[in-house]
Amino acid sequence: MSIQIPRGTQDILPGEVEKWQYVEEVAKTLCYNYQYKEIRTPIFEASELFTRGVGDTTDIVQKEMYMFEDRGGRSLALRPEGTASVVRSFVGNKMFGHPNQPTKLFYSGPMFRYERPQAGRYRQFVQFGVEALGSEDPAIDAEVISLAMGIYKKLGLTQLKLVINSLGDAGSRNAHREALINHFKPRIDEFCGDCQNRLEKNPLRILDCKKDRDHELMSTAPSILDYLNDESKQYFEKVQKHLSGMDVEFTVDPTLVRGLDYYNHTAFEIMSDAEGFGAITTLCGGGRYNGLVEMIGGPETPGIGFAFSIERLLSALEAEGVELPIEQGVECFIVSLGDDAKDYAVKLLHNLRAAGISSEKDYLDRKVKGQFKAADRYEAKYVAVIGDNELQENKINLKDMATGEQEEVSLDQLVDNVKSKLGK
Missing domain, CATH: 3.40.50.800 (Anticodon-binding domain)
Incomplete structure (x- = not known):
């Protein structure tokens, strides 16, 4: 009897793995140019790290995490994303005490999510990510976004679309939260069970629902931009000013929300407009998470980052017909x-x-x-x-x-x- 590869995983064979090595090396080189240093964290962590850091109302925690008990009865999880692990390391190793701040890190490695496998999406996938911890300067937001765009452009992608939004500070989010509850509550029974559970816990997540995205209330939902206080507005305007100064083209999308609970202020996604890339066009997502470090037990420390799937990146390169300069012959x-x-x-x-x-x-x-x-x-x-x-x-x-x-x-x-x- 032959043993089959687990569903949602893949073997990356010689001839193909060189493409992975090339794109990873390009991304790493650009990170070093921006003064980001590599960090490597464990593939499994305490389950609490993700339920607390990622958010217990997210699909990742509720439906997609691979969790197990070790022989000591401890609840562990295969990491579903990289930010929480990096922040845990940042806190545990007291990196906030280093003289050079902000702390600028990048990582690359396998992540695990139990979701329906489809084109470009796997249950084990490789994620490349960047985190900048310790600065509330809008310029670092613009830097992180420009770095993400720079990686894609360096590899030859041209059919890109950058969308940005602001989720505001805590006060702005609370005001928006109440408006969302009042908007959806009268007809919440028309939505899926997940959305009904999220109404009181985190109504912003309703806007990210894939099942109910065509419901008429989605298009008329209150925009976060209408609830930004003056400080949040000024912050978002400064981010946009810096991006324009860098000649980074972008579109403001008030409906953009990130799927993880720890985001605030700047949120962004990079999408592929390449013909034939597929229905799911998102290549990269990221944003600011000023409360995550405290949530994981560290001192008050702002942060911002992004992450993308290497699989999705390679699919985008294929869709645009980009040939990577890889030499495979012997000398x-x-x-x-x-x-x-x-x-x-x-x-x-x-x-x-x-x-x-x-x-x-x-x-x-x-x-x-x-x-x-x-x-x-x-x-x-x-x-x-x-x-x-x-x-x-x-x-x-x-x-x-x-x-x-x-x-x-x-x-x-x-x-x-x-x-x-x-x-x-």
């Missing part, structure tokens, strides 16, 4: 003939690799013709051919596979010769 392939030459090829291969040259040889005792075919399959740039006679004469034939040109070089000079041709 030098050794073809050997004769027992002594085959034995020497092992040492020669090691020397090439030690010099930083991507190299390979035949391990299946193929004939010379078969070895050359293997070199073609490896897309080798150069093929070094050695036989027992060449070994005795301390020489080797080097063939440029692109031009077909061959030259005879000293065995002692092969490594330096290949390095020179490769410009290393």
Whole structure:
């Protein structure tokens, strides 16, 4: 009986994994340019971290978390998102005490959500995220947004749409909350059970409901922008001013809400307008979360961040027909003939690799013709051919596979010769 891969997961095979490595490296390099440093957190955490930090009214906590008890009876969860874990580490390691503030971090790794698998969405997915903790300056909001847009543009995406909104401070949100309750309450029985449960706990989440998004009350719901106090309005205007100064194009969408409870003030999403990308167009989401650190047991510390799925990013690149500049071939392939030459090829291969040259040889005792075919399959740039006679004469034939040109070089000079041709 064969064992099947779990539903909602995928194997990323050679030939495809190089794309992942490339986009992750581009994102990391840009983060370093912005002075964000990498952080790595555990794949599982105490369940309470997410029920408290993400919010017990969210779909993630109510329906999608993978939870289990360990042998000590502790309730643990596979992380469904990265922000709560980063904030937990920020608090636990007292990073708020470091002299350089704000604390600017990025992460990349697998997340887990038990949801219906569909195109570009998996139960195990890889999320790349950024968090900036310790500043209430609207400029850091604009920086985080521009960084997210910069990653997509650096990779060649052009069909992008950035939408932003403000959820306001606590006072603005409370006023909006009451207005939403009054708006939905008379007809809440027409909504799904989830929305009915959210009415009193977190009515903002009703606006994010996928089942009832076409209900007429959704389009007439009170806008958060009408309930922003002067301070929140000024903050949002400053964020917009900074984005305009950076030439980052955006659209203000008063219906935009984020699916997690910890957001306030700035919220944003980046979407793909590429034809054929699919019904779900969101690539990246983020926003400000000024109360999350205190919620997890730390001192009062503002924060803002974003996260995106690598799977969704790769789907967007495919939809726009973006070819990533990935080289998969080896730089030098050794073809050997004769027992002594085959034995020497092992040492020669090691020397090439030690010099930083991507190299390979035949391990299946193929004939010379078969070895050359293997070199073609490896897309080798150069093929070094050695036989027992060449070994005795301390020489080797080097063939440029692109031009077909061959030259005879000293065995002692092969490594330096290949390095020179490769410009290393």
